[in-house]
Each structure stands twice: as C-alpha cells, then as structure tokens.
Amino acid sequence: MPPFTSADPAGLAPPVPGSRMTGEYLRALGQVAYLWGWPLVNMHNRLAVMERVPAPGLLGGVVPAAPPGSLGMLHDYILPQERVVACPNQDVVYGLGILDARRGPSVVQVPDFGGRFWVYQAVDQRTEAFARLGAMYDTKPGCYLLAPTGWDGLVPDGVQAVFRFDTRIAACIPRVFMNDTEEDRAAIQPLVNRIMAYPLDEYTGELRTTDWSQAPVHPAGDATTGQRETRWVDPAVFFDTLPVVLDEVPPRPGEEALYGVLRSLLDEAGRSPRAATVLRETAADADATLVRKLFEFRNIGVPLDHHWSTQRNGAAFGGDYLSRTAMGKANIFVNPPSETAYFYQDQDDTGELLIGEHSYTLTFPADALPPVRGFWSVTLYDEHHFFHPNELHRYSLGTKNTNLRRADDGSLTLHAGARPPARDDLPNWLPAPAGRFSLYLRAYWPGPAALDGTWQPPAVVRTPH
Numbered sequence: 001m002p003p004f005t006s007a008d009p010a011g012l013a014p015p016v017p018g019s020r021m022t023g024e025y026l027r028a029l030g031q032v033a034y035l036w037g038w039p040l041v042n043m044h045n046r047l048a049v050m051e052r053v054p055a056p057g058l059l060g061g062v063v064p065a066a067p068p069g070s071l072g073m074l075h076d077y078i079l080p081q082e083r084v085v086a087c088p089n090q091d092v093v094y095g096l097g098i099l100d101a102r103r104g105p106s107v108v109q110v111p112d113f114g115g116r117f118w119v120y121q122a123v124d125q126r127t128e129a130f131a132r133l134g135a136m137y138d139t140k141p142g143c144y145l146l147a148p149t150g151w152d153g154l155v156p157d158g159v160q161a162v163f164r165f166d167t168r169i170a171a172c173i174p175r176v177f178m179n180d181t182e183e184d185r186a187a188i189q190p191l192v193n194r195i196m197a198y199p200l201d202e203y204t205g206e207l208r209t210t211d212w213s214q215a216p217v218h219p220a221g222d223a224t225t226g227q228r229e230t231r232w233v234d235p236a237v238f239f240d241t242l243p244v245v246l247d248e249v250p251p252r253p254g255e256e257a258l259y260g261v262l263r264s265l266l267d268e269a270g271r272s273p274r275a276a277t278v279l280r281e282t283a284a285d286a287d288a289t290l291v292r293k294l295f296e297f298r299n300i301g302v303p304l305d306h307h308w309s310t311q312r313n314g315a316a317f318g319g320d321y322l323s324r325t326a327m328g329k330a331n332i333f334v335n336p337p338s339e340t341a342y343f344y345q346d347q348d349d350t351g352e353l354l355i356g357e358h359s360y361t362l363t364f365p366a367d368a369l370p371p372v373r374g375f376w377s378v379t380l381y382d383e384h385h386f387f388h389p390n391e392l393h394r395y396s397l398g399t400k401n402t403n404l405r406r407a408d409d410g411s412l413t414l415h416a417g418a419r420p421p422a423r424d425d426l427p428n429w430l431p432a433p434a435g436r437f438s439l440y441l442r443a444y445w446p447g448p449a450a451l452d453g454t455w456q457p458p459a460v461v462r463t464p465h
Contacts, residue, residue: 012256012257012260013260014257014260014261014263014264015260015261015264017264017267019264021264021265021268021275023274023278026265026268026275026278026279026282027278027281027282027285029261029262029265030239030265030278030279030282030283030286031282031285031286031290033239033242033262033265033279034235034238034282034283034286034287034290034291035286035290035291035321035322035325036258036262036321036325037238037242037245037262038233038238038291038325038328038329039126039127039324039325039328039332040125040126040245040248040249041232041233041238041241041242041245042232042233042328042332043125043127043169043171044125044169044241044244044245044248045232045233045241046098046169046171046232047068047098047100047168047169049065049221050065050066050067050068050098051067051068053065053066053067053218054067054218055067055216055218056070056071056072056073056210056215056216057072057215057216057217057218058072058074058215058216058217058218059084059217059218059219059220059221059223059224060081060217060218060219060220060223060224061217061220062078062079062081062082062220062223062224063078063082063084063096063220063223063224064094064095064096064215065096065218065223066096066097066098066197068098068099068100068103069097069099069100069103069104069106069197069198069199070097070106070196070197070198070199071095071096071097071108071172071174071195071196071197072095072096072097072212072215073093073094073095073174073192073195073196073210073212073215074093074094074095074192074212075093075189075192075193075212075213075215076093076178076185077090077091077092077093077178077180078090078094080386080387080388080389080395081224082223082224082386083222083223083224083225083226083228083229083230083386084096084223084229084230085229085332085333086229086330086331086332086384086385086386087330087331087379087381087385087386087440088386088387089377089379089396089442090377090379090387090395090396090400091177091178091375091377091396091398091399091400091442091444092175092176092177092178093174093175093176093178093188093192094173094174094175095172095173095174095175095195096171096172096173097171097172097173097197098169098170098171099146099165099169099170099171099172100168100169101148101150101151101165101167101168101169101170102168103199104147104148104151104153104199104200104201105145105146105147105148105151105153105162105199105200106145106146106147106172106197106198106199106200107143107144107145107159107197107198107199107200107202107203108120108133108143108144108145108146108172108196108197109142109143109194109195109196109197109207109208110133110139110140110141110142110143110144110195111141111190111191111194111195111207112141113135113141113176113191116135116176116177116188116191117135117176117177117374117375117444117445118134118135118174118175118176118177119133119134119135119136119174119175119335119339119444120133120134120172120173120174120175121171121172121173121174121175121315121333121335121339122146122163122165122170122171122172122173123170123171123173123315123333124165124166124167124169124170125165125167125168125169125170125245125248125249126167126249126317126324127315127317127324127327127328127332127333127334128315128316128317128318129315129316129335129336130163130164130165130170131144131146131163132163133163134339135374135445136338136339136373136374136445140160142158142159142160143158143159143160143203143207144159144160144161144162144163145159145161145162145163145200146162146163146164146165146170146172146197147162147163147164147165147200148164148165148166149164149165149166151164153200156200156203156205157205158203158205159203166250167248167249167250168247168248168249169248171333172197173333174195176188176191176192176195177374177375177399177400177444178400179399179400179402180400180401180402181402189213192212193209193210193211193212194207194208194209195212196208196209196210227382227384227386228384229384229385229386233287235280235283235284235286235287236280236283236284238283239265239266239269239276239279239280239283242262242266243263243266246259246262246263246266252318252319254319255319265279291325291329292329294322294325294326294329294330295329295330295385296330296346297309297330297344297345297346297438297440298346298347299326300323300326300327300330300344301323301326301344304343304453304456304457305456305459306349306456306457306458306459306460307345307346307347307348307349307351307460308343308344308345308441308456308457309343309344309345310341310342310343310344311323311326311327311334311342312337312451313337314327314334314335314336314337314340314342315334315335315336316336316337330344330385331385331440335444337446337451339444339445340442340443340444340445340446341442341443341446341450341451342440342441342442342443343440343441343442343443343456343457344438344439344440344441345438345439345440345441345457345460346436346438347460348360348459348460348461348462349459349460349461349462350462352462353436354416354432354436354437354438354439354460355434355435355436355437356417356418356432356433356434356435356436356437357417357418357434357435358417358462358463358465359415359416359417359419359421359462359463359464359465360415360416360417360460360461360462360463361413361414361415361416361460361461361463362378362413362414362416362439362457362458362459362460362461363411363412363413363414363458363461364411364412364413364414364458365410365411365458366406366409366410366411366412367410368455368458369412370441370443370446370450370455370457371443371446371447371448371449371450371455372399372443372444372445372446372447372450373445373446373447374443374444374445374446375398375399375400375444375445376398376399376441376442376443376444377396377397377398377399377400377441377442378396378397378398378414378430378439378440378441379395379396379439379440379441379442380395380396380416380430380431380432380437380438380439380440381437381438381439381440382433382435382436382437383433383435383436383437383438385438388431388432388433388437390431391431392429392431394429394430394431395430396430397414397428397430398442401427403427404427404428405424405425405427405428412428413425413428414428414429414430415428415429415430416429416430416432416437416439416460417429417431417432418431418432418433418434419465439460441457
C-alpha cells in the first residue's frame with residue numbers, strides 16, 4: 001500500500017465537495033462567515049455608491065465624495081446631517097476617496113502643512129492601513145502613489161513614494177486639524193484646496209488645486225437622512241455578495257483554509273435551495289444578535305478603569321476578526337495606534353448608562369490632559385453615534401477650543417448633559433440629547449502613555465441637578 005499523502009501538501013485541504021452539511025453546521029459556520037466578512041462587504045458596497053458619483057464634490061452638500069480613484073474634500077467641519085460614517089469628529093477637515101484596483105493607481109497630493117497636524121488614512125478592503133502619510137511620519141510635501149500590488153507600470157518623475165494595497169477596494173481619508181476660529185478657517189483654505197487625488201493618467205507633474213468651497217453638490221440618497229448610519233451591509237443579500245468579495249480580497253497567509261470553508265458553504269448554497277435559505281436566515285440572525293451588539297462601546301475593545309474601553313490594533317487587525325468587525329460596526333475607518341488612540345464611554349463611574357436628562361462631569365487634573373503631539377478632543381454622540389444638533393453647534397471640546405475654562409489649580413472639567421451648567425461653565429459644556437448618549441475621546445499622534453495604559457481617561461461622574 002502506498003504511503004498516505006495529503007491532497008493538499010501546501011496546507012489544509014478544504015471540505016470534500018458534495019459532503020453533506022446539516023442545518024446546524026451551516027448556521028454555525030454561517031455566523032463565522034458573517035462576522036468575518038461584514039467589513040469587507042461594507043467596503044464593497046461603498047465602492048458601488050461612489051461609482052455613481054459623477055465628479056468630486058459633496059453628497060447632499062454634506063459628505064465628501066468622488067468617483068473611484070479620486071477624492072472629495074470639505075472646507076470646514078463636517079455637518080451633523082452626515083450619515084455615511086458613524087462617529088465623525090469635529091476637529092478636522094475631512095476628505096474621502098474610494099480606490100478601485102481595476103482602475104489602476106491614484107496620485108495623492110500632499111501640500112506643505114507647516115506645523116499643522118494632518119494625516120491621510122489609507123486602508124485596504126480589510127480596513128487595514130497600508131500607507132504612512134502624516135505629520136507623525138515626517139512626510140514631505142509632494143505627490144504619492146497609491147497602487148495595487150499587481151500594477152507594474154513606471155513610476156513617473158515627481159512621485160515621492162508608492163504605497164501598495166492588495167485588495168480590489170481601498171479608501172483614502174485625509175484629516176487636517178483646524179482650530180474652531182474664523183481666523184483658522186481662513187488660514188486652512190489654501191492648504192485644503194491643494195489636497196487632491198486623481199488617477200495616474202491625469203498626472204502632469206504639476207500640483208493641482210481646486211476650490212473645495214465651491215464643490216458641486218450631488219444627490220445624497222440616504223447619506224444625510226435618518227438617524228442611523230447608511231446601511232452598508234444587508235443580511236438578506238450578504239451571502240450573494242460574499243463570493244465576489246472573496247475574489248476581491250486575497251487570503252492572508254494562514255487564511256487559505258478559512259477561505260476553503262467559506263467557499264464550501266457558498267458552493268452548498270448554490271446547489272441547495274435549503275442551504276441558501278438557512279444561510280440567509282443565519283445572516284439575519286447574526287446581524288441582529290451578534291454584529292448589532294458590537295455597535296455598543298461597552299461591548300467591545302479592551303476594558304479600562306472607570307468603564308472606559310479602548311482598542312490597540314486599529315487598522316492593523318490581522319486575525320482579530322472580532323475587533324475588525326466591532327470597529328467596522330461602531331466606528332469604521334479608525335486610524336492605527338501610531339496615528340490615534342481612541343477611548344470609548346457609554347457609562348458613568350457607577351456603571352449606569354449615560355442619559356442626557358442627568359448631568360455629568362469629566363475632570364482632567366492639570367498634569368493629566370491626554371498626552372498627545374497632535375491634538376485631543378472629547379466628542380458627544382447620540383445613541384446612533386452621530387452628533388446631537390444643538391443651538392451652540394457644539395459637538396466636541398478639546399485642543400481646537402481656545403476658550404475652555406480651567407480651575408485655579410489648572411484642572412479642566414468638561415460638562416455633559418441636556419441641561420446647561422452654571423454660566424461660568426458654559427464654554428466647557430457638551431449639549432446632550434435627553435436620552436442615551438456616548439462620549440468618545442480621541443488622542444491624535446498619541447504619546448506612549450496613551451497607548452500602554454499608563455494614562456487613562458478620568459471617570460465620568462454624575463452630578464446633582
């Protein structure tokens with residue numbers, strides 16, 4: 001008898017084609033597939049929306065958007081009507097562009113920002129970072145290329161560096177810090193107008209400019225309506241989309257066996273209407289009972305003192321599929337730790353959920369402000385992770401605010417609630433809805449203490465009315 005040899009000497013063989021699959025097996029593996037593939041399908045569907053945008057501009061006058069391979073920019077803070085991405089911030093001027101590897105590379109322009117904080121996030125379809133473009137990397141002004149790994153064309157003169165992504169879809173999201181003053185709004189405009197991305201075949205070697213304050217407005221669909229984030233993943237058609245996504249996102253080393261299992265589920269669904277029905281039902285159940293719970297900050301991340309949580313592998317998830325989907329659901333497009341430390345809070349110091357009908361304080365000792373080289377902020381979100389519209393048009397407080405009131409000992413107390421605090425504390429107040437809300441602390445270009453747990457946010461304390 002010849003010695004036994006594996007059918008797949010390079011690794012683990014996938015399930016044998018035609019093997020029986022019970023409903024219980026399909027449901028168990030279907031839930032894993034839904035958790036694993038949710039962010040990838042999310043990105044796939046974002047490309048489909050951008051393919052309908054005729055030119056760089058704004059969806060509904062609110063959301064930056066552009067055809068694949070280019071980007072759109074705001075010229076001021078994002079408005080509270082935005083619904084494309086949960087947990088936006090009001091510290092930066094944003095841009096957004098979706099890339100499609102099938103269309104080739106894109107040129108990204110970086111103006112000379114001087115001492116102003118900036119970062120261009122570039123993530124692949126897994127929402128993992130593949131480029132280093134920002135103040136913390138000492139990136140030089142000029143043009144950079146974002147290119148698919150399979151592209152082997154000539155890099156033209158004047159391009160500083162090439163960053164490559166191995167998935168079909170990627171995103172580029174510029175963020176440029178702006179103080180909340182009319183003077184800084186005016187000062188930032190020449191810089192913002194030089195932030196552009198466009199297909200390589202449009203590159204001339206000269207830096208281009210555009211007046212983003214005059215960006216055209218395109219129909220928004222549901223990008224500026226409703227209370228929740230645009231629904232990027234529909235469980236009813238998830239398993240219809242997953243085969244395409246598996247072709248768009250190559251397996252990382254060690255994922256080959258997982259891909260084999262996922263394809264076996266899809267093959268079974270293609271052969272058996274019963275299996276297709278089970279997977280469709282499983283997707284709906286996983287969306288409602290698994291992924292939806294990952295929207296709540298108190299259910300995700302690394303626990304910290306005083307009921308805060310954080311995450312330490314943003315945009316570098318690797319095999320941590322739970323964190324990848326949790327961030328995708330609660331706050332997609334988080335930066336890697338070298339760029340931003342994030343801290344999330346749904347509860348006060350006693351563990352009770354934050355409710356706007358109560359009042360709360362968050363006090364930073366004079367020597368314990370968030371340790372950053374860029375900027376920090378505390379943002380208040382409603383229960384859907386969007387801004388709560390208010391007469392002050394105030395959604396966050398931090399470095400950008402030049403009128404924050406400090407105590408005599410140098411400490412800084414921020415107030416949150418639906419009712420305003422005493423007159424002297426009004427500059428430090430974050431207006432909240434009457435119902436549930438969350439607090440979200442960002443530390444851009446964080447110091448080591450913000451990353452290793454040496455520094456943690458202070459408790460959120462409920463105060464008497």
